Amino acid sequence: MADTQSVVSDVKLFLERLKKEMPEIFGTQEKSTQTDDASVAPVAANKVLYNGDLFEARTYVTPDQEEGVSFDGKIFHVYLQSEQSDPSALVTQWLRDKAAEVLPQKTKDWAEKIGVEYNRVVLKDQRTLWASCSSQKNINYSYRIIKMPLVVQDYLVIHELCHLKFMNHGEEYWSLVGQFSPDYKLHRRWLNEHKDAVFEDVHITLTKDNTEAAEEK
Numbered sequence: 105m106a107d108t109q110s111v112v113s114d115v116k117l118f119l120e121r122l123k124k125e126m127p128e129i130f131g132t133q134e135k136s137t138q139t140d141d142a143s144v145a146p147v148a149a150n151k152v153l154y155n156g157d158l159f160e161a162r163t164y165v166t167p168d169q170e171e172g173v174s175f176d177g178k179i180f181h182v183y184l185q186s187e188q189s190d191p192s193a194l195v196t197q198w199l200r201d202k203a204a205e206v207l208p209q210k211t212k213d214w215a216e217k218i219g220v221e222y223n224r225v226v227l228k229d230q231r232t233l234w235a236s237c238s239s240q241k242n243i244n245y246s247y248r249i250i251k252m253p254l255v256v257q258d259y260l261v262i263h264e265l266c267h268l269k270f271m272n273h274g275e276e277y278w279s280l281v282g283q284f285s286p287d288y289k290l291h292r293r294w295l296n297e298h299k300d301a302v303f304e305d306v307h308i309t310l311t312k313d314n315t316e317a318a319e320e321k
């Protein structure tokens with residue numbers, strides 16, 4: 105079966121193993137000095153996690169305007185046809201579209217630098233797996249990667265592409281990853297600390313105040 109052969113990378117599984125293999129990057133509860141950011145609350149309602157930052161989302165009911173999302177660099181403006189529209193679905197689609205735009209390009213760029221060839225990039229809605237690399241040389245990503253800081257996105261791309269040279273997590277493999285992502289241990293820690301927020305679904309509710317402001321009543 106292709107399935108049993110194909111999965112050479114499972115970020116979630118390796119993170120679980122990581123605690124045993126590399127305890128130094130996790131610390132222990134007794135000795136933890138990272139009390140301020142060691143635990144991360146789930147993303148609050150009407151906040152959007154994107155490129156590692158939390159942004160405010162504002163909703164507007166604008167029946168004359170096409171539904172959609174506009175991000176101005178600070179705020180996600182969500183334009184809805186009616187109060188029955190689903191702002192969470194619109195923002196989720198925006199994130200998916202952004203992932204479809206960004207991740208294939210990142211993969212192409214890093215593959216050239218690392219000197220590997222892949223078949224194609226496949227975006228999935230994986231809730232427990234960030235990325236994987238198949239024996240057919242397909243690179244699979246969860247679109248949710250787009251929520252991570254850019255350096256962590258890069259690390260995940262590099263992680264998968266390096267599996268095209270080493271289909272394991274051995275010393276040679278990590279040495280190659282380290283050449284292109286020198287701070288990969290920090291990125292792995294970020295992933296472990298923020299996985300709940302990354303996998304959490306977007307939750308946007310209609311905010312009455314903004315609706316009224318947008319309609320200039």
Ligand SMILES: [Zn+2]
Binds near residue numbers: 113114115263267
């Ligand atoms: Zn891996």
